[in-house]
Amino acid sequence: MPSLVLSDLSFSWPDGDPVLVGVDAVFPSGRTGLVGRNGAGKSTLLRLIAGRLTPDRGSVTVGGDLAYLRQDLTLDPTRTVDAVLGIDGQRQALHRIESGDGTEDDYATIGSHWDVEERALATLDRLGLAHVASDPADLDRTVGTLSGGETILLGLTAALLTEPDVLLLDEPTNNLDLAAKARLYEAVQRFAGIVVVVSHDRTLLDLMDTTAELRDGEIRFFGGNFTHYQQVIDAELESARAAVRDARNDVRRQGRELVEAQVKLDRRQRYAKKTESSIPKILAGKRKSEAQVSAGKLRGTHQEKLDDARRMLDEAQEALREDREIRIDLPDSVVHPGQRVVDVDATLRTGQQVEFAVTGPERIALVGRNGVGKTTLLREIVDAPPAVPWRVLPQRLDVFDESRTLAQNVADAAPHATDEQIRARLARFLFRGRGADVAAAALSGGERLRAALATVLLAEPAPRLLLLDEPTNNLDLPSVAHLTEALSQFRGAVIVISHDTAFLREIGITRWVELTESGLDEVDPL
Structure with a gap:
């Protein structure tokens, strides 16, 4: 098992x-x-x-x-395709044997898998990837x-x-x-x-x-499943919030009682001083000593209650999830209605003839099947180039010098920003303190996307056109919500490739454009 x-x-x-x-x-x-x-x-x-x-x-x-x-x-x-499939070693051994240079190790590598290439192509075909590799030579792509x-x-x-x-x-x-x-x-x-x-x-x-x-x-x-998990967490959060409210009220109550006890003690002490002259010194000293002991116990009791209440508040706050979330402020870059932004007339490397124009603060969703050429079209737009300052968030997130730190990469994109400004912006993307000094090569998938967003959005000059290729990949759900809110308020133009239809609807797409093997078509909202 x-x-x-x-x-x-x-x-x-x-x-x-x-x-x-x-x-x-x-x-x-x-x-x-x-x-x-x-x-x-x-x-x-x-x-x-x-x-x-x-x-x-x-x-x-x-x-x-x-x-x-x-x-x-x-x-x-x-x-290469064969390396991803894990058959590159077998193919190399097979080719050496076919050319007459095979060794015993090559025969051992092949074993009984003489049809390795044919089986790989057949499997790709069954999974809808025949266009990726339909010939053994394609496995070298x-x-x-x-x-x-x-x-x-x-x-x-x-x-x-x-x-x-x-x-x-x-x-x-x-x-x-x-x-x-x-x-x-x-x-x-x-x-x-x-x-x-x-x-x-x-x-x-x-x-x-x-x-x-x-x-x-x-x-x-x-x-x-996740829906059940979310229901459990929501119920725990509500209970934790209630516990925090109760604990805070108890801290305030215990604090008031401690103050009230101190006021009573002060009154007693003033009264005791007034009566000292009217009673024998021995009796006055005894009363004073007893009063001090009683006052100490009273203060101690109320202080212990206050300390216990504060400890309960700390425990309640620890149970309350205070997860960090990114905060995104897009630049206040305006694209006016009727303003030319993009005008492309080209033949893509994938063969499609496209004419594509963006005018004013349009929000365009570029959709289509995997491999049809959506990312290629974004590259054509960048090469055009756009008529306004632009920034692109590529699907592969290859916007970094991998050997340099995150802060250095952002500084390269925004040479006039101070170190304090750069680190303040990175902190809003959850890269605080030493997190800004991590080498780009060490970032996880989610961290790379947050870092790429920070690099793109702090760039100079401020972009008035954003080209986003699968921007929600690797973002957790609260971060997607913040990105959605920021894009909804952005006053420039947006071209976004995404298969997240809920995200596309929420950012207010004004045009849906599908790229097919024959070109571009306006389509109804998904």
């Missing part, structure tokens, strides 16, 4: 920041959705389970074969020639081809069109072993049997 067990698992980054602290967990059979805020360590946990990272302490025990779909699969455009969605499907195909017992999926629906998402949902539901899914896709998370939350370095399991 497949199994996945974590025992006393601990992991910290080289700077000492803990990610996991003594985690013990047994993942149940079936589908588990792993949720948590950006930066909580979800992708790190999957890498530890997959053996890509070494824990500081503890162990991971996997019963059966494991397959892992990485979140950053699209970040290396030089990888690089990821850089594919769309992000095609690359994710390719990685999923590779994972499923190994027939694993335990399957780890890190943001598997990123960049997928609606049809591809449907195929992935079906594949996940049909998988017979243990599936652990990190995702912000509500539809996918609601297909889960169990939800596991990673928070503050610990894992907590909830029976049921």
Whole structure:
């Protein structure tokens, strides 16, 4: 039987920041959705389970074969299709044998898989990827020639081809069109072993049997899907808020009682001083001593009650989730009605002839199936170039000098901004203190997107046209809400590629344009 067990698992980054602290967990059979805020360590946990990272302490025990779909699969455009499928070694051995240069090791590598290329092409065809590779030579294509969605499907195909017992999926629906998402949902539901899914896709998370939350370095399991998990959390939050209100009221009450007790003691002391001269000194001293002892006990009792009330308030506030959320302020860049923004007349590298114009503060959703050329069209728009200052958020998030820190990258995009301004802006995207000094290459998927947004939106001059390619990928749900609100208030023009129809509706799209193999068509809202 497949199994996945974590025992006393601990992991910290080289700077000492803990990610996991003594985690013990047994993942149940079936589908588990792993949720948590950006930066909580979800992708790190999957890498530890997959053996890509070494824990500081503890162990991971996997019963059966494991397959892992990485979140950053699209970040290396030089990888070939056969390398993603895991058959590059077999193909190389096969070609050496066919050319007469084969060795015993090559024959051992091939084993009985002499039809490896044919089987790979047939599998791609069954999964709707025949346009990616229909000939053995196509297996040498690089990821850089594919769309992000095609690359994710390719990685999923590779994972499923190994027939694993335990399957780890890190943001598997990123960049997928609606049809591809449907195929992935079906594949996940049909998988017979243990599936652990990190995702912000509500539809996918609601297909889960169990939800596991990673928070503050610990894992907590909830029976049921994401909707059930959210209901439990909402109820706990309401209870925690009520406990905080009660604890605050108790602190105020105990504080008032302590003050009132002190006032009474002061009155007694003033009265005792007035009567000292009318009674014998021995009796006056005894009364004074008894009064001091009584006053000390009274003050101590009320102080203890106040300290207890404050301690209860601290405990109640710890139970209240005060999760950090990004804050986005888009530049106040105005595009006036009738103002020319974009005018493109070109033949795309994918073969389509397109004429595309944007006038005024339009909000255009560019939709179409994976691989049809949407990202290519964005590149054509950039090359045109636009008639107003613009910024692009690319799907692959390759806007960084990977060797430089996040703060240095933002400084490159905004040379006139002070270091204080840069760090203040990064703090709004949750990169506080030392977080701004992390090398771009060390950022997780969610962190890369937040960092790319910060870099794009702080750039000089302030953009009046935003070109966004799958901007909600890797963002947690509260962050998507903040991005939605910011884009809704932006007064410039927006062209956005997204398969998140709810997000597109909420940002107020004014034109829906579908790119097909024959060109561009105006379509009704999805």
